[in-house]
Amino acid sequence: MAAMTYVNCSSVPTLFTSSLQFVVTHLPQYITEVESLPSRVKDRLLNLLSKRGLLTDDNISKVIHDRVKVLDLSECDVTDDGLQAITLCKQLRKLDLNAAKENRTSITTRGVQLVAQSCPILQTVYLRRCLNITDDAVISLSQCCRQLMLLNIGGCRQITDASLEALGKHCRMLKSVNFCKTKVTDDGVISLVTGCCKQSLTEIHMNHCIRVTDESVEAVMECCPRISILLFDGCPLITDRSRQALEELSGPQTHMKQVTWTIY
Template identity: 45%
Template structure:
């Protein structure tokens, strides 16, 4: 007697198709969205989605894409821009690498067509500039989580745009960038200061104690604050952090004092 049920059988079929994707590429496009979602998850986890095949698995209702293991470029982002329901996307570079194939042009195309984005992660996408981030913040007003760690092309303008336009922002990571105290002040001068819960700004060599002070004094709901590896931060920040600790809101704080 067969006891497995339909779902396990379907999952096995999807796994088989994913393993032999090139053999079935001409038959993928007509598949229903729920099966495509399963394929996207399997293929992306193994880095098998690329510019040449992503259009076959996409559908208008896609809501989440994790492409950090995949070799994609602005070409893929142009195709993803057809998925207007998209809420989360991760195009981080692989660990220890930089991603140069994604630029502000691709990010802008994505942002202009996907206004429901709430989570975007672009870690070490070094060819994204303030121009691309400005497009994201103007078009995606529901952003809650933004990861710009290692995006060496951004500057204070990106933080200012986040502060001005993203009123629901809860978590921002701009570690290993060249932002300055002015950028941090611009970020927390916006309405997102009331919603921010996590700020990560490690290894920012231009930040000083002022940046720490801006965050602590402007963001009443902050509970994760990480700024280790910032060589211009001094012992003066210890006093600021002690004030913050008295509120008992901190869950995690990590820093280095030089």
């Protein structure tokens, strides 16, 4: 009797998946046809292209559509021209421009301003280590995107107190903000945590901000009742006074889950 061979059908890619993979591999050849595909197919292509870092200024306008809600460009080499193309995405909720490996210099304030002005319901914006981002970019985001909840501007070395002041003034829903390795001072941190987002803030990353002092830590603990993550290691002006503030101001109702700091 001949032996029976069983095939696990769940491990065999569908024709649709195989076709997508083929198009991704040969994108330049089919870029014109891609532009006319339905949005649900484009969504799958966007996911594959973004994961492989294949979205560029030249092709992004062919793949996106006006109902895109999430766009991850962290692995992709795009410039302000690429950001110009996504301004049609009025329903965009999340934009990830974090520099995945090295610093990113191709994205500037101009590109972020274009997106902020065109995508008013953005809730999550990641700009980690985008070196050419200035306060004007964050000010535009805070003024135009009032639903902003998560913002990462860590490593954006040109950021100053003006960014935190704008966030504190306009972003009532802000929950998490990362401004590590920036030029902010106590004035900026205090403006942020005493602003309209003081009740919503749960997470603050200010590692390696060499100009902040114990006053910033005390202000966070005093003004933000829902804070659960506070990171301020690598801040040389922080002293043991901050540890004391954490002990004194962390009562039985505290939400604190994670704290890191360096005492010099």
